[in-house]
Amino acid sequence: MAANKQQGSYFGLFLVGLTVLCAGFAYFDSATGKALLVLGALGVIGSLFGYMGIKSLEGMTAMKPGSGGMKLVGAAVALLGWLLTLAGIHITDSAGGRIVFALLGIAVSLVGILYILPAAFNKNALWKGESASQRSGMTAAKTTMEHSR
Amino acid sequence: MKTILRNRLLSLCILAVGLSLGTAAYAQTAAPAAETPAPVATAPLSALELKAAAAKAPTKDDLAKGDPGGTITGTISDVPVSDATSGLTLGDVANQVGQNKIGINFTWTLLCGFLVMFMQAGFAMVESGLCRVKNANHTYMMNFFVYTAGLFAYWLIGFAIQMGGAAGNSNLGGLQPLSSEYTISLFGKTWGLFGQNGMLLTGHTYDVGVMVIFLFEMVFMDTALTIVTGACAERWKFLTFAVTSVIMGALTYPLFGNWAWGAGWLSQLGSNLGLGKGYCDFAGSGVVHSVGGLTALAVCMIVGPRIGKFNRDGSSNPIIGHDISAVLIGCFILAFGWFGFNPGSTLGASANGNLRIGSVAVDTMLAGCTGTLGAMLYMWMFKGKPDASMTCNGMLAGLVAITAPSGFVNPVNSCIIGLIAGVLVCLSVSFLENVLKVDDPVGAISVHGAGGLWGVLSVGLFADGTSNYGGSWNGVTGSVTGLFYGDAGQLAAQLIGISTLIGFVFTFSFVINLVLEYFIGHRVSIETEVAGLDIPEMGQLGYPEFVFRPEPVYSGD
Numbered sequence: 288m289a290a291n292k293q294q295g296s297y298f299g300l301f302l303v304g305l306t307v308l309c310a311g312f313a314y315f316d317s318a319t320g321k322a323l324l325v326l327g328a329l330g331v332i333g334s335l336f337g338y339m340g341i342k343s344l345e346g347m348t349a350m351k352p353g354s355g356g357m358k359l360v361g362a363a364v365a366l367l368g369w370l371l372t373l374a375g376i377h378i379t380d381s382a383g384g385r386i387v388f389a390l391l392g393i394a395v396s397l398v399g400i401l402y403i404l405p406a407a408f409n410k411n412a413l414w415k416g417e418s419a420s421q422r423s424g425m426t427a428a429k430t431t432m433e434h435s436r
Numbered sequence: 437m438k439t440i441l442r443n444r445l446l447s448l449c450i451l452a453v454g455l456s457l458g459t460a461a462y463a464q465t466a467a468p469a470a471e472t473p474a475p476v477a478t479a480p481l482s483a484l485e486l487k488a489a490a491a492k493a494p495t496k497d498d499l500a501k502g503d504p505g506g507t508i509t510g511t512i513s514d515v516p517v518s519d520a521t522s523g524l525t526l527g528d529v530a531n532q533v534g535q536n537k538i539g540i541n542f543t544w545t546l547l548c549g550f551l552v553m554f555m556q557a558g559f560a561m562v563e564s565g566l567c568r569v570k571n572a573n574h575t576y577m578m579n580f581f582v583y584t585a586g587l588f589a590y591w592l593i594g595f596a597i598q599m600g601g602a603a604g605n606s607n608l609g610g611l612q613p614l615s616s617e618y619t620i621s622l623f624g625k626t627w628g629l630f631g632q633n634g635m636l637l638t639g640h641t642y643d644v645g646v647m648v649i650f651l652f653e654m655v656f657m658d659t660a661l662t663i664v665t666g667a668c669a670e671r672w673k674f675l676t677f678a679v680t681s682v683i684m685g686a687l688t689y690p691l692f693g694n695w696a697w698g699a700g701w702l703s704q705l706g707s708n709l710g711l712g713k714g715y716c717d718f719a720g721s722g723v724v725h726s727v728g729g730l731t732a733l734a735v736c737m738i739v740g741p742r743i744g745k746f747n748r749d750g751s752s753n754p755i756i757g758h759d760i761s762a763v764l765i766g767c768f769i770l771a772f773g774w775f776g777f778n779p780g781s782t783l784g785a786s787a788n789g790n791l792r793i794g795s796v797a798v799d800t801m802l803a804g805c806t807g808t809l810g811a812m813l814y815m816w817m818f819k820g821k822p823d824a825s826m827t828c829n830g831m832l833a834g835l836v837a838i839t840a841p842s843g844f845v846n847p848v849n850s851c852i853i854g855l856i857a858g859v860l861v862c863l864s865v866s867f868l869e870n871v872l873k874v875d876d877p878v879g880a881i882s883v884h885g886a887g888g889l890w891g892v893l894s895v896g897l898f899a900d901g902t903s904n905y906g907g908s909w910n911g912v913t914g915s916v917t918g919l920f921y922g923d924a925g926q927l928a929a930q931l932i933g934i935s936t937l938i939g940f941v942f943t944f945s946f947v948i949n950l951v952l953e954y955f956i957g958h959r960v961s962i963e964t965e966v967a968g969l970d971i972p973e974m975g976q977l978g979y980p981e982f983v984f985r986p987e988p989v990y991s992g993d
Contacts, residue, residue, distance in 0.1 A: 289964050289972030294675045301679060302588070305686070309592040313635035338675070338956040346961035349671070349743045358950065362943050369939025372932055377623055382711065382924040389931035396939040400733070404946075405872040408737050412873065414746040 297337035304330020349413050357407035361399045368396030486512075486524050541607045541784030542644075544793075545652050548780020552655040555773030556583050556662060561766025562832075563666035564978070566757035566825060566878040570968025571670045572978025578665040578674070582681050586661045589685035590654050593635055598690035599653060600631020602698040606906075607784035608648055613640040617699050625708040627701035630694050652780065653697075656724050657689045659777075663728030666878035667736045668958075671743075671965050674973045676956045680735065683948055689727055692941050696723045702936065705929045706912040712926025714910035715933040716899070718796075719781035721840030721891025726937045729885025733874065734946035739958040741875030743965055752869050755877065760824050767828040771804055774835045778842040782905070789905035792843065799842045800835065803854030807834015810858020829865070829879045830858035836887035837894060844899035844916045853894045857887045889934055894918075896930030 308327025314320030368391075375388020409415070494508040503509045515532045517524050560579035567575045586594075601617020603610065616632040634641040637650060661681050668677070694700040696717050706714030717723050746752050757763065778800045779793040811830020815823040834854030838845075841853060864882035868874045874881070901917035903909075909916050917923040952958065959965075964972040971977060 289960065290674055290974070298675060298678055302682070305589070305682065306592060309635055312593065313596075313638060335955045338679075339954075342955070342957050345673075345957055346963060348957070348959040349962050349965060350740045350959055362946050362950075365939050365946075366943045367939075369935050369943075372935035372939065376705075376709065376932065382928045385711065385928040386924065386931055389928060389935050392935045393931065393938060396935065396942075400938065400942060401872060404737055405874065408740070409873050412740070412746070413743075414741065414750075415748060 293341050297334045300330055301334035304334055351411040351413055354407045354410050361403035361407055364399030364403055365396045368392040371395055537786045538609050540786040542648050544785040545648050545783050548776035549652040549655050551773050551776025555770050558766040558769030559662045561762040563669060563878050565759040565762030567669050569758035569979055569982055570970055573974045573976055574969035575669045577974055578677055579662055582661045582665055583658055585678055585681040586658045586685035587654055589682045590657050594686045594690040595650055596634040597630045598693035599698045600633040601628060607787050609645040611645050613643045613646055627704060628699045631698050656720055657685055660689050660724045660728035661685055663880050663884045664732040664735055666880040667732035667876045668739050669877050671959055672739055673958060673960050676952055676958045680949060680952055688945055692727050693723050702933055703910045706910050711929040712923050713912045713916045715929045716895050716916050717840045718843035719778045719839045721836060721888045722933055722937055725836045725884040725888030727941055729881050729888055730937060730942040731945040733881045733885055734942055735949050736874050736876055738949050738953050745875045746873060763825055763828055767831055774800055778839055796842045798847055799850035800838055802847055803834040803838030803850045804831050806851045806854035807831050807858035810855040811862055814859050814862045826862055829861050829883050832883045833857040833861035833887035836884055837891035840891040841895045841898055844903050846900050849898040857890055860886055860890055892930055892934055896927035
């Protein structure tokens with residue numbers, strides 16, 4: 288689909304909605320502020336659904352559906368590492384103990400980011416299957432990329 | 437009697453000048469109290485002394501002859517008089533001293549901010565140069581528009597979240613309008629979560645000092661945003677880039693920025709728990725570069741590798757950029773801009789400790805130098821060629837790494853930090869590409885993510901305890917001191933910061949962009965990607981008179 292007028296319009300709506308939303312936050316104490324907040328939120332949400340409505344027009348992308356559950360697990364493990372670090376701050380009073388907990392937390396987060404998430408994304412990666420050019424019926428000579436293969 | 441009067445006048449003079457200078461405190465230091473206006477002595481300063489000084493001042497006729505030596509320009513005649521009937525008073529002189537201090541700091545901070553703003557041009561050249569010619573316009577345009585998108589979002593709400601509770605900076609006049617931090621009480625301590633003043637810069641935040649800090653912090657934020665554009669270049673839908681940049685400028689960056697710089701909980705680790713001086717990040721290895729690098733990693737995973745980057749067996753193909761000259765020049769522009777980034781982070785040149793700007797600048801320079809050496813020698817020794825793009829990345833990694841410790845370390849340590857960063861970036865690029873299968877066309881994740889985290893860590897190791905920005909940092913008396921100089925608590929604070937970056941910032945960015953993937957989709961279509969993004973996404977080629985020719989197959993060792 289590439290860039291088009293609809294995209295531009297919905298992005299415009301998103302910006303206007305966000306501006307009104309923030310104005311609502313800034314003047315939240317007044318009735319006008321609350322009204323602006325609701326109006327702005329509607330604008331932002333409207334733009335999101337607008338984006339979703341035209342998403343299917345994009346056409347085939349060089350991505351295959353990955354493992355959605357594993358992606359969330361990876362993110363959750365990354366977050367868990369941080370929570371572990373925070374817990375460590377209050378479990379021990381010594382600097383050494385807090386360093387150990389922080390290192391443990393970092394290690395857990397890294398497992399989520401460097402092990403679980405890449406595995407989730409690469410499980411069905413397009414490059415593992417047939418080439419993209421074959422899928423889209425394009426000739427290799429058209430692109431510099433294909434020549435480098 | 438006359439002597440007593442004279443002594444009292446002298447005491448008043450010293451008191452007024454001293455108070456007007458105030459206690460020096462660094463921007464990110466939560467100073468105990470804001471500077472109060474200097475008490476103004478209303479009585480004329482020993483009229484005789486003033487008259488004597490005025491009599492010695494050059495006349496209009498003297499000035500009309502020209503002042504090639506600069507010896508008679510700028511005298512007592514240039515001090516503005518508040519009340520013409522009473523003439524020049526001690527109050528006038530003291531106020532002028534105070535205003536001079538603030539004026540110097542405003543000028544310094546603004547000029548450094550302008551330098552950082554110019555770094556956008558460097559980023560644009562580096563990123564576009566490392567992309568293929570068919571995506572040049574798209575990549576340049578992303579780097580151009582990210583400035584606007586980020587600025588707009590930051591003005592709307594981002595600045596308020598980050599700096600809305602950051603009052604107390606005497607370098608910039610106190611910044612008292614920014615005095616509302618949302619806090620929670622946990623385990624008997626109060627922790628800052630986000631600021632609340634300054635949305636749209638209205639109300640009390642329509643203030644000269646606030647404007648200065650807004651500009652300076654804004655250009656930092658924009659630097660973080662532009663890191664993502666490089667990592668996701670050549671396949672990122674412009675619409676999704678625009679939306680996610682707005683969100684990052686409004687939420688992701690400001691939140692961590694508040695925790696580190698805006699009186700948030702990370703900066704309070706020292707005052708609340710006794711961990712060194714709290715999380716210390718002088719100019720933003722963590723706040724700017726790690727946030728940008730980790731967000732880039734999150735988006736890069738979601739958007740996936742470029743077509744043709746990986747083969748079926750998982751091996752990778754090099755995809756060569758189109759303009760190495762742009763990369764090298766862009767890198768130099770960035771190195772130049774970094775002199776605004778790091779020395780500018782004193783937020784002043786006139787107050788206790790701020791004369792360390794020279795040391796900060798030299799540390800910056802040296803780390804960039806050794807980063808370059810580290811990367812170039814690594815590539816030359818282990819890959820056979822002094823690779824230009826990796827050498828550039830080495831310089832940038834050295835600069836990124838020294839950003840956090842530049843205010844706290846000595847030149848030798850800055851060389852070590854830069855050298856390690858230069859080697860680290862080479863290893864990180866290889867790890868991302870060959871192990872994780874993450875396609876980062878410009879190496880942004882390694883330069884800013886890995887380099888930034890290393891920089892944050894290095895504060896906890898190398899800070900030598902000699903810096904003294906007004907005697908305290910983050911509200912804790914003393915100088916920032918790392919593990920190698922005796923303070924393990926500082927290392928703990930830095931590690932907690934790193935854990936927050938990896939565990940919270942990455943996850944936050946990842947979830948936001950996963951939601952955007954659901955609503956908008958990050959990736960362009962196969963047809964668009966193969967044809968190049970310039971025409972489908974931007975409607976115009978970057979170089980319309982260029983003829984596309986097949987690239988030679990790289991057959992290096």
